[in-house]
Amino acid sequence: MMETLNIILLMPEIFIAVMAMxxxxxxxxxxxxxxxxLCRAAVFSFVIAAYIILQTNWDTQFALNNMLVVDSFxxxxxxxxxxxxxxxxxxxxxxxxxxxxxRFEYPVLIMFAGVGMMLMVSANNxxxxxxxxxxxxxxxYVLAAFNRNSLKSGEAAAKYFILGALSSGMLLFGxxxxxxxxxxxxFMTIQNTLSSLEAIPPGLTVGMVFILAALVFKISAAPxxxxxxxxxxxxxxxxTAFFAIAPKVAALALIIRLLYVPFxxxxxxxxxxxxxxxxxxxxxxxxxxxxxxxxxxxxxxxSIGNMGYALIGLIAGxxxxxxxxxVFMLIYMIMTAGSFAVIxxxxxxxxxxxxxxxxxxLSKNQPILAYxxxxxxxxxxxxxxxxxxxxxxxVFNAAVDSGHYLLAxxxxxxxxxxxxxxxxxxxxxxxxxxxxxxxxxxxxEKRIVLFLSLFFIIGFIFRPLFVLSIAQNAASSLF
Amino acid sequence: MIVQAFAFYLFAGILxxxxxxxxxxxxxxxxxxxxxxxxxxxAGLFVLLGAEFxxxxxxxxxxxxxxVLFLFVVMMLDISFTDLRKxxxxxxxxxxxxxxxxxxxxxxxxxYWQFSPSTENNxxxxxxxxxxIGNAHAIGLVIYTKYVFAFQVAGLILFVAMIGAIVxxxxxxxxVRKQKIEEQQSRKASDVVEVKKITxxxxx
Numbered sequence: 001m002m003e004t005l006n007i008i009l010l011m012p013e014i015f016i017a018v019m020a021m022x023x024x025x026x027x028x029x030x031x032x033x034x035x036x037x038l039c040r041a042a043v044f045s046f047v048i049a050a051y052i053i054l055q056t057n058w059d060t061q062f063a064l065n066n067m068l069v070v071d072s073f074x075x076x077x078x079x080x081x082x083x084x085x086x087x088x089x090x091x092x093x094x095x096x097x098x099x100x101x102x103r104f105e106y107p108v109l110i111m112f113a114g115v116g117m118m119l120m121v122s123a124n125n126x127x128x129x130x131x132x133x134x135x136x137x138x139x140x141y142v143l144a145a146f147n148r149n150s151l152k153s154g155e156a157a158a159k160y161f162i163l164g165a166l167s168s169g170m171l172l173f174g175x176x177x178x179x180x181x182x183x184x185x186x187f188m189t190i191q192n193t194l195s196s197l198e199a200i201p202p203g204l205t206v207g208m209v210f211i212l213a214a215l216v217f218k219i220s221a222a223p224x225x226x227x228x229x230x231x232x233x234x235x236x237x238x239x240t241a242f243f244a245i246a247p248k249v250a251a252l253a254l255i256i257r258l259l260y261v262p263f264x265x266x267x268x269x270x271x272x273x274x275x276x277x278x279x280x281x282x283x284x285x286x287x288x289x290x291x292x293x294x295x296x297x298x299x300x301x302x303s304i305g306n307m308g309y310a311l312i313g314l315i316a317g318x319x320x321x322x323x324x325x326x327v328f329m330l331i332y333m334i335m336t337a338g339s340f341a342v343i344x345x346x347x348x349x350x351x352x353x354x355x356x357x358x359x360x361x362l363s364k365n366q367p368i369l370a371y372x373x374x375x376x377x378x379x380x381x382x383x384x385x386x387x388x389x390x391x392x393x394x395v396f397n398a399a400v401d402s403g404h405y406l407l408a409x410x411x412x413x414x415x416x417x418x419x420x421x422x423x424x425x426x427x428x429x430x431x432x433x434x435x436x437x438x439x440x441x442x443x444x445e446k447r448i449v450l451f452l453s454l455f456f457i458i459g460f461i462f463r464p465l466f467v468l469s470i471a472q473n474a475a476s477s478l479f
Numbered sequence: 480m481i482v483q484a485f486a487f488y489l490f491a492g493i494l495x496x497x498x499x500x501x502x503x504x505x506x507x508x509x510x511x512x513x514x515x516x517x518x519x520x521x522a523g524l525f526v527l528l529g530a531e532f533x534x535x536x537x538x539x540x541x542x543x544x545x546x547v548l549f550l551f552v553v554m555m556l557d558i559s560f561t562d563l564r565k566x567x568x569x570x571x572x573x574x575x576x577x578x579x580x581x582x583x584x585x586x587x588x589x590x591y592w593q594f595s596p597s598t599e600n601n602x603x604x605x606x607x608x609x610x611x612i613g614n615a616h617a618i619g620l621v622i623y624t625k626y627v628f629a630f631q632v633a634g635l636i637l638f639v640a641m642i643g644a645i646v647x648x649x650x651x652x653x654x655v656r657k658q659k660i661e662e663q664q665s666r667k668a669s670d671v672v673e674v675k676k677i678t679x680x681x682x683x
Binding site: 005017021024064065067068103105108109112115119127128131132134135138139141142145146148177180181182183184189192193194196197201202203206 | 584587588589591592593594595596597598599600601602624625626627628629632633635636638639640642643645646647
């Protein structure tokens, strides 16, 4: 029974988990004044973990009795997640001080959430999937409630927790149906069993739909998106940035692995579900976003819409589709990190302001910030020289190649509608009467995130094939 | 066989009735007590299934810890349960509709349930060698070996839950007078007692 422990493959996760525990002990002795140092140390540990991932062999290998798999897909997604976690840690260092919620548990919880996400991506067994997902979700629930003095933060956390628990219940119910049919939780065994079926029994489909519903909840795609605007708005902004950046990538990667490994032979079943989810998300994200006046809510709807695009690539059902989703998620993550860096700069007299109208006339007061935000918004709405255009282009390309014209057309139309609210931000910044000044001081970490994301979205056009080839390498390990 | 069937219907019947009482009882303390009764009965059902370990865990964890905690919360918190209940009846029709749809779907799934041709084969893969030993023994054989990953990550999840509970509830309150034994013992007369010369008739 002990044949394939292969624990060495889990080095990055084990390293981060151990460091998180060390930091917790350190924080208990040093108190909340150590938060800054611990945030930096956490960034450093994630960098080391990324280095370990880069050094390991990316051929498909199984660890811990086939519970986990390490392949180029999981390794590349883990690297993307690490970039996202580092960016959100950087964004929130100063923010925690400004909001007086600088507590040493913050980096520790982020690190555990990171471990959970990395385990999700590597899951090769329903049990491992559930454990990773819960580790991540539980850390996120606590983080949403991190600002105890804010009623909204508590409300957001309560909503998130109750709906999250409900979705976990659906996930487990779906898994139990799959287990009841197949007799195993292992992805490979499920794949082999399903591929030899002649007819698909209803119980199997129902189980698969339950699992998909729960996971679609985690990426906040449309019929299961109700929590997103409230949680985005209520949670402290630095933590909202984390919600928007990292967990989406992990959950989407989990969905990709689930659909293309165990459920690959019932693709025509899950495609119908995703078709519906994708169109719903596109429409909700585009149309409801127009009515928003709070910028955090706006980004919540923007993320709902963007998940719709990502799912289009999955429905294509090809290797090119999966790699386009990976590129899309990377670009989306980096654009979101940059946008949240700008949102976190929106402070007047030390108090955060969150209305879109507060940005008015930013180009007169802080031209550099305004131009960066304008570039990010152009990129978000998919206007050519910027990276966001390519993300959407690859996804639509994959959909058209596999014959899903209707989906591609709806996607393009939704992106035109969504362009309205992105461009409105630019209009408010450049052509409206200047509002009061924002606080000028922007800390180093935010500057770094801002300029790196700007560099990425402008520089992408020079090397699009380089990023695409990395994503293709990742996708190839699933097929 | 007859005894088993009788035991099943007894446990299942009391379980359903007490579950119904949990949601309908007026007094919240009664609700919790009915909850404990339903836990005991579901433990009985697990014993009938041959899962005696889960039955024992059910009694120890759910009855011993969870239900007692509920009881504490119900009795300590100053919540007016009648106010909470106000308006809850408005949701009954919707709840009944959703519940009956779910019930219908479950009946539909399970009455046409079929196993995949290789289910027995798949089930045999992980196990083997568990004949003639008890539940707890069998779990002990695999939990630290085959399922060590799930076991460890469950530990991490509990750890995060603990950190979360502390983050959300622990406050350092100022102005609380605590006994600081170190300070008390390291206090010297020379630090605090001041001798002043006072000339008679002038006062301090």
